[in-house]
Amino acid sequence: xxxxxxxxxxxxxxxxxxxxxxxxxxxxxxxxxxxxxxxxxxxxxxxxxxxxxxxxxxxxxxxxxxxxxxxxxxxxxxxxxxxxxxxxxxxxxxxxxxxxxxxxxxxxxxxxxxxxxxxxxxxxxxxxxxxxxxxxxxxxxxxxxxxxxxxxxxxxxxxxxxxxxxxxxxxxxxxxxxxxxxxxxxxxxxxxxxxxxxxxxxxxxxxxx
Amino acid sequence: xxxxxxxxxxxxxxxxxxxxxxxxxxxxxxxxxxxxxxxxxxxxxxxxxxxxxxxxxxxxxxxxxxxxxxxxxxxxxxxxxxxxxxxxxxxxxxxxxxxxxxxxxxxxxxxxxxxxxxxxxxxxxxxxxxxxxxxxxxxxxxxxxxxxxxxxxxxxxxxxxxxxxxxxxxxxxxxxxxxxxxxxxxxxxxxxxxxxxxxxxxxxxxxxx
DNA sequence: CCGTGTGAAGTCCTTCACAGCT
DNA sequence: AGCTGTGAAGGACTTCACACGG
Numbered sequence: 434x435x436x437x438x439x440x441x442x443x444x445x446x447x448x449x450x451x452x453x454x455x456x457x458x459x460x461x462x463x464x465x466x467x468x469x470x471x472x473x474x475x476x477x478x479x480x481x482x483x484x485x486x487x488x489x490x491x492x493x494x495x496x497x498x499x500x501x502x503x504x505x506x507x508x509x510x511x512x513x514x515x516x517x518x519x520x521x522x523x524x525x526x527x528x529x530x531x532x533x534x535x536x537x538x539x540x541x542x543x544x545x546x547x548x549x550x551x552x553x554x555x556x557x558x559x560x561x562x563x564x565x566x567x568x569x570x571x572x573x574x575x576x577x578x579x580x581x582x583x584x585x586x587x588x589x590x591x592x593x594x595x596x597x598x599x600x601x602x603x604x605x606x607x608x609x610x611x612x613x614x615x616x617x618x619x620x621x622x623x624x625x626x627x628x629x630x631x632x633x634x635x636x637x638x639x640x641x642x
Numbered sequence: 643x644x645x646x647x648x649x650x651x652x653x654x655x656x657x658x659x660x661x662x663x664x665x666x667x668x669x670x671x672x673x674x675x676x677x678x679x680x681x682x683x684x685x686x687x688x689x690x691x692x693x694x695x696x697x698x699x700x701x702x703x704x705x706x707x708x709x710x711x712x713x714x715x716x717x718x719x720x721x722x723x724x725x726x727x728x729x730x731x732x733x734x735x736x737x738x739x740x741x742x743x744x745x746x747x748x749x750x751x752x753x754x755x756x757x758x759x760x761x762x763x764x765x766x767x768x769x770x771x772x773x774x775x776x777x778x779x780x781x782x783x784x785x786x787x788x789x790x791x792x793x794x795x796x797x798x799x800x801x802x803x804x805x806x807x808x809x810x811x812x813x814x815x816x817x818x819x820x821x822x823x824x825x826x827x828x829x830x831x832x833x834x835x836x837x838x839x840x841x842x843x844x845x846x847x848x849x850x851x
Numbered sequence: 852c853c854g855t856g857t858g859a860a861g862t863c864c865t866t867c868a869c870a871g872c873t
Numbered sequence: 874a875g876c877t878g879t880g881a882a883g884g885a886c887t888t889c890a891c892a893c894g895g
Contacts, residue, residue: 441847443844444886445886446843447840449843450837450840450843450844451824451840453843454822455824468853468855469854470854476824479888480854480855481856481888481889482886482887482888484855484856484857485857485887485888487856488857492855494854494856495854495855495894495895496853496854496893496895497852497853497854497855497894498895499853499854500855512847513843513846513847514847514849515843515846519842519849527741528740528741528744529738529741531741532736532737532741533838535737536738536838537838542839543846582849583842583845583846583849585842606848606849607845607846607849608845609838609841609845613663615664615684623845623848623849625845627836627838627841628659629742629745629746629836630659630749630751631660633753633792634658634662634722634724635652635655635834636816636818636832636834637722637724637752637753637816638650638655638721638722639815639816639832640728640791640792640816641646651863651864653864677875688866689876690865690866690867690868690878691865691866693879694864694865694878694879696877697877701877701878703876703878704872704876704877705871705876705877706872706873706874706875706876706877707875707876707877708875708876708877
């Protein structure tokens with residue numbers, strides 16, 4: 434589709450998101466140009482790393498001057514696909530799912546929730562913001578119509594893998610999983626897990642010393 | 643304090659948590675022994691990697707046989723510090739903070755919430771489960787008394803850094819941050835950020851192709 | 852002169868291959 | 874024979890140092 438490199442390391446990709454956020458802040462402060470050294474100082478990173486991350490996608494710095502904030506923001510948004518609307522669905526409207534949905538509605542950037550799902554029949558049918566809650570069994574019918582390619586998965590661990598299979602079957606290409614399980618997915622599907630317990634256990638280890 | 647290696651890579655450490663979870667499942671299924679190859683198959687990892695991860699802390703496998711599930715669980719819990727009670731505080735009892743607190747109360751392993759904080763005076767004073775909600779300004783007084791060393795930070799981005807400073811000042815040694823900002827902390831403090839937007843943007847990139 | 856872009860060096864992590872125990 | 878533990882090889886990511894352009 435575009436001539437972007439397709440083999441970008443996840444670490445580098447996550448940093449691009451961080452750069453984008455930081456640049457947006459700088460723009461709001463009225464700053465028009467910034468050097469990699471200045472950026473590096475703001476969040477603990479190294480200047481050459483920032484330059485390497487950026488040059489994967491082309492040369493958009495000006496030697497001797499730095500980067501134009503506005504232009505770089507635009508470029509990063511395009512790279513990340515945030516210039517297009519990204520339709521997402523939330524599966525599992527419990528407390529966490531509800532909180533995430535609310536957050537995404539408030540901070541609606543490129544991401545737009547187009548549907549939600551839950552297994553609790555009492556929740557089904559109600560509207561939250563601009564989208565409706567469907568029963569999970571309707572995933573195969575509803576998802577293809579929405580055109581969503583990204584799903585946020587906040588169901589109980591027991592049903593996570595089953596639900597994930599249904600989602601990919603229905604055309605979902607990427608899953609952000611909050612259930613504490615290791616999802617098994619085909620290589621063409623991208624799954625990212627956010628696991629609070631794993632993070633807490635990591636912190637518990639460090640607190641010991 | 644113990645003779646554990648103090649320089650364990652975060653990646654390796656996170657895998658230890660994953661092993662622990664998987665081993666617990668195996669135990670519940672009544673499996674007493676397991677080989678690194680079997681473990682590797684369950685979640686997409688390699689057998690030598692599992693062995694390397696484990697041997698950092700000693701040799702607790704049996705050649706020709708594998709690992710004893712129960713013994714390995716005990717060992718991993720000790721390594722991660724989960725044999726002791728880990729007291730944590732939740733700062734910011736909005737929707738996300740509330741959902742996380744609820745989750746941690748239900749799945750109370752080694753982690754016990756001993757206090758919560760919020761800036762909304764209407765929430766202050768109420769009890770959620772076994773802990774009380776204090777006003778954020780009370781952090782300096784309350785935290786030292788609880789003995790908590792880990793904090794979960796779910797406050798708005800604007801106040802995240804300020805709150806984090808107050809927490810470390812009050813004796814908190816590790817912070818799990820959900821606000822979309824890069825926290826600046828001293829090297830003796832461990833901060834981990836979970837940022838939904840960054841993960842979604844990573845997925846948006848992959849969905850493009 | 853300043854800061855980007857980039858090959859080369861260095862570091863960290865993973866995989867490999869096999870020695871050694873059961 | 875089977876599987877762990879481990880030095881050595883391999884790969885991935887980061888840093889360094891400097892050439893090049895503004």
